[in-house]
Amino acid sequence: MELHELKIHELNDLLKKKEVSAVDVTKAYLKRINEVEPKVDALICKTEDFALKKAEEADKMIKDGNINDLTGIPVIIKDNMCTENIRTTCASKMLEDFVPPYNATVVENLNSLGAVMVGKANLDEFAMGSSTENSAFKTTKNPWDLERVPGGSSGGSAASVAADECAFSLGSDTGGSIRQPASLCGVVGMKPTYGLVSRYGLVAFASSLDQIGPITKDVTDCAIVLNAIAGHDPKDSTSVDKMRKKDYKEFLKEDIKGMKIGYAKEFFRQGLDEGVKRSIEASLKIFEELGAEIREVSLKYIDYALAAYYIVSSAEASSNLARYDGIRYGYAAEKYEDLIDMYMVSRSEGFGKEVKRRIMLGTYALSSGYYDAYYNKALKVRTLIKQDYEKAFQNVDVIVGPTSPTVAFKIGERVEDPLAMYLADVYTVPVNIAGLPGLSMPCGLSDGLPVGLQIVGKHFDEGTILNAAYAFEKALSFTAKPSFKGGAR
């Protein structure tokens, strides 16, 4: 097996035994990136020099006997997380030349453990989208079929893991942006409970929903990365206290006998692709065979989740993105009449279509006279959905269902139809609305494309999710790999 095909825990074994060095591993991945990147376009930038320097440092750590789970492991970071002295663009013309003077807390965490960043991943501009087609720079291709989207917004992160350009990546998830691309690319992606992972240095889209999480090749790696990034950060007031963090590797057990697994009947109605439905139903059978108890639950208000989500997230985005005014950093208009004109020209030219659509939507929803009808009502729906889940979780330990209603769709297919695009997140959005943890993992193929199974847990109960996911992974042994078929290049 090639080095780039290995999982974190497998690479870690080799590094521990000193069979390979971190520099060897890094070079293997850099080579792999050069090979597949022309087909996949997962990266906004490759950080070769930085990576080799970090790999040398990792080797020193290993030599000094300070190896941990992530020392010398190549990682790709979504390009909306700040990296000190390394361009952080958010896939926007607005921040094309923005070089942050600080690291995001998660980046600091990975650095201190000796992980090696080999590149920064493409995304939908400011994480707004479900296909990476909203990136100002490039559209990432799905390694399973290069004519299809990888999902989004963390499409570059998910595709880079699927294409073995790194051992794992970090994504961010506001309405499904980790889980949906993980689903479409056949990898494992987790959105932790809101507050478990620091948001400091994650360029904000919707602050009350954004959460950083791991994208990995298996469930074990997911637990390893979660261990590295979870925990309190004094720089983020919404991050939770230390007591909430656990050792997630301890939950990697095959035994789920007696676990109560719920499925929401509302997730199996029209709009759900037949092939996806079949895979999910087969997955429920597997859980049953593993000794879990399957129970039906109801999420009554789920139909309002998408509407509430687009109001709340757009409202917050309209405010979060207001700082990009062309005055201090970022894209600035060259020709303008006066101050107002400078703002207007800079923002009209610097932002893409979808970002502008959401800024307008959010500004409208917060405007005086409309606030109660939209924003306040959306907050009420949010409360109702939270209550829906609380009620459901009185009877079950986790809720499983499809991550996405369809497998990867064709590039260009939904570009002109924002509502169809928004539907890609119909199963993931309610989880963000309720602030719950959710994981997507491959559970089969439909028409040769991966189907994602979503497992949602109680607040801060990532452990039970990982337990269920680990047992399922062992029982299913999904071994299919992407074929890189199709595509013009």
Place this chain on the structure above:
Amino acid sequence: MNYEAVIGLEVHAELLTKTKIFCNCTTEFGGEPNTHVCPVCLGLPGTLPVLNKKVVEYAVKAGLALNCEISKFSKMDRKNYFYPDLPKAYQISQYDLPLCKNGYVEIETSDGVKKKIGLTRIHIEEDAGKLMHENVDGSLVDYNRTGVPLIEIVSEPDMRTPEEAYLYLTKLKSVLEYSEVSDCKMQEGSLRVDTNVSVRPVGSKEFGTKIELKNLNSFKAVQKALEYEIKRQIKLLENGETIVQETRRWNEQKGITEAMRSKEEAHDYRYFPDPDLVPIIVSDEWKEEIRKSLPEMPEHKKERFVAQYGIPEYDASVITASKPLADFFEKCVLEYSSAKTVSNWIMGEMMRLLKETGKEVEEVLIKPHQMASLLNLIDNGTITGSIAKTVFEEMFATGKNPEEIVDEKGLKQLSNEDELRKIALKVIEDNPKSVEDYKNGKDKAIGFLVGQIMKATKGKANPQLANKILLEELSK
């Protein structure tokens, strides 16, 4: 028809915390432009605010000192608007759940009437940066002030005259200084005032159309602007015209208010709760802890001054109106035993010079021990009381020791009998009319003659001795 004014004030005061409201940058005034900044107060992408606990503590302190209810639960909201001095394009403030509400300030008008002015609310927020337009092509922005903590104190529309507004501001400043939450320096912008004013026929219960006044750089400016504005509004109404709701700017040079922007141009700030921050919870225990830490307030200090130092109530109220002045008084009294003499000097000479020079008490160069030395020089006969006033002026201007000034300028009291007698004889010779008046029983004439001796000696003559010599010579 008789009209009355309805006045409400909004005061912004910078809090004296060492660091900014959401980051660890210093709040120090001045500094090279853009040196007291970091990624957080510059609002760089991905950064997050973390509320400085001291800001809440100071604001609660102000709230308690101003008789407010303290909210157990409050939150931060975003006020959205674009301006180059606002790096996030929103100000983090408080909208519908302020930290403190329903307080009051008690004032006493010149005719001795006591009146409570209600405080609607006090909330915390971050300050913006400063635009500089001088000597540059275009504008420059200094973000040092960005994120300095502010409290906004909103009064009820309870004031009816510009004088009441002036008294309210004076009292408010005094309480804020006393509670040590703000230094209230208007010239450094740490205290800023906006005012709303409307007029209505006396007896009417409804409010007239309100006008907001800006660019008020001193309490006197507030009073003058209000006086002008009230007259302007009454005149409009008397001419049968209507008042349009707008914001007007006080032009200090011209002494008039000028239209700035109308209501139609007003912003929609699209307030909503800041999702980056968690609610502020003030427990009863914490509130009581803060209450205990409150220093002595003006009323209590006034009562104590009367009891402890035996000065008249009037003196005590004048001196305690300003905390720095009260502190100066107490330090002087530690060094000089006659409190009434000290209060006479503070209320007379010192306050006169403060008013003339426009200086703040903190800027006064005279040290309390120097003040005591000066008073001792009078007591031991080294200088006369009138010379002491000259010395005091010099001390006020330079901060020099009184002994030094007396020596340098040769201001010692003239107590040499022979010298004084010569001068007395000359005065008697030059003023035959007064001498005759005196001899005809007009005792007052002696005062005039002593005055002539003082004049001749430029105030240095020992007045008792001069008096004695004159009487001796005139009875010869």
